[in-house]
Structure formats: structure tokens, C-alpha cells
Amino acid sequence: MPTQEEVNRQISQIRKPYIFWTRKEIKALPEILNEGEHIKALTSGMIDNSTWLMVTTDRRLIFLNCGMVLGVQQIQMPLDRIQSIDHQFMLFFGSIKVYDGVNVTTVGMILKPAILPFVKATQEA
Secondary structure: OOOHHHHHHHHHOOOOOEOOOOHHHHHHHHHHOOOOOOEEEEEEEEEOOEEEEEEEEOOEEEEEEEOOOOOEEEEEEEHHHOOEEEEEEOOOEEEEEEEOOOOEEEEEEEEHHHHHHHHHHHHHO
16 A cells, blocks of 8 residues: 555656645545556546546546545546546536446546546556
């Protein structure tokens, strides 16, 4: 299990991370990441009027929401299960859709400059 310092170091190496109202989720990452798992990209967005953190590692894609009442909500997809990842731009924000063959997970309200780096890093992983 990585330490918080290791997670922060990995995040600082990411090109154009968009972190908005997701500090609690970042603090929860050391408990969620496996030993030797490395963060490739991350961004913040909205799913069903809640703020979520999307994290691409070298093994999986993680959607994470740490709520005040409901606790931690987590959706994870192994990279080999992801069939496609699409994105859409609007004026200042956009959205990312991830298809895994059964489900479609849509994250909206992502700052426009953060979308392409996240999508490209996920596709490369």
C-alpha cells in the first residue's frame, strides 16, 4: 500500500491534473491503491450531482467519491474490460464516457483542458 507522500508525488508528475473538491478522495487513495500500482492520470468531475475523482492507474480505472454521509463509493474497471472512452467538449467544461461492455459511466463538468490528457493517458494504459 503506497503512502500519502507517494500518492502526492505521483499526482505532481501528472500533466494537467484537474482537482476540484476531491481532496478527501485523494486522501483515501493510499488505502485503495495496491502495492506497486502507479497513477497515470486523474481528473475531477460530477456524477449524479456528486463530485467524483477519476483515476487511471497502470492496472485499472477508479471512480471515487467520499461523501460525508454515505462514506466511500468506488467503481473500478480493469483496463482490459474498457471497450472505449469517449469525450465531449462544451464551452468551458466537458464530459467523459467510459464503456465497459455492460455499463456506461459518464462523468461531466470536467474542465476542458483536463479532458484530452486524461483520455489519452487512459487509452495508452
